[in-house]
Amino acid sequence: MPLELVTIACLKDNYAYLLHDTASGHTTVIDVPDAGPILTALASRNWHLDQILLTHHHADHIQGVPELVAATQAAVLGAKADQHRLPPLTRALVEGDTVKIGPETAQVLDVSGHTMGHIAFHLPTSGYAFTADSLMAGGCGRLFEGSPATMWASLGKLASLAPETFICSGHEYTASNLAFAATIEPGNSALTARIERVTLARAEGRATVPSRLSGELATNPFLRAGLLHIKLAVGLPDASDAEVFAEIRRRKDHF
Ligand code: ZN
Ligand code: FE
Secondary structure: OOOEEEEEEEOOOEEEEEEEOOOOOOEEEEOOOOHHHHHHHHHHHOOOOOEEEOOOOOHHHHOOHHHHHHHHOOEEEEEHHHHHHOOOOOEEEOOOOEEEEOOEEEEEEEOOOOOOOOEEEEEOOOOEEEEEOOEEOOEEOOOOOOOHHHHHHHHHHHHOOOOOOEEEEOEOOHHHHHHHHHHHOOOOHHHHHHHHHHHHHHHOOOOOOOEEHHHHHHHOHHHOOOOHHHHHHOOOOOOOHHHHHHHHHHHHHOO
16 A cells, blocks of 8 residues: 555645555655645644655745644754755755655655755655656756756656656646647647646646656656757757756746
8 A cells, every 4th residue: 555645735836745654643744835734634634743854945845844843843854965954954864865654765866956955755665756846747947056967867867767656746837837848849649638637637726746757758848858859849959968958948947
């Protein structure tokens, strides 16, 4: 049985995620944009929060931590590289570390690019990856601190996970991400079909996350920069994969 996953909408377009193990009662949250909706989700299920995992230092992912810790006394884990700009950590993490989540073990990946020190949590048994603002549904985070080459390498780590992995990303940006994707690859039928599904989901007020990695590999232009037809589409047939990624990211910044 995979861990139970609860997607919690916070603020304007952020997501936090709860992971819960029924047998042990263990509960972990990934990112804390706002304590209120997380406390409500916990209370309605009668769950006690044990652990908070943080992906990166941006306020919209951490600002509810003090209130959530005060209410639950949960442990706080985040990147060692971000220790100076995160709330006080119970434990500082580097790539290759593991974190117990009930009976499961999460692997810590360095997915720097959006920020330097951004980490992701991969649970191979349940098949979840918590990617926040690195790999996103239909897109990737803006490059505030890292180079295109750094982000391309980070996305490569996530792209190599099992294709059925659920990508649990940090924002409801999917519709605009896919509208941009269609400017790069208008003839991609998997992309066209995904846009239809996402449009319907948003019209019904449903979240478009998590998304399957297989679907990202088929439709997310930021994972497809190494394909020859994408290089041709952006006019860079002889460029490196990272250079093509950089060009797609530059275009998205101005979309
Ligand atoms: Zn961010
Ligand atoms: Fe964010």
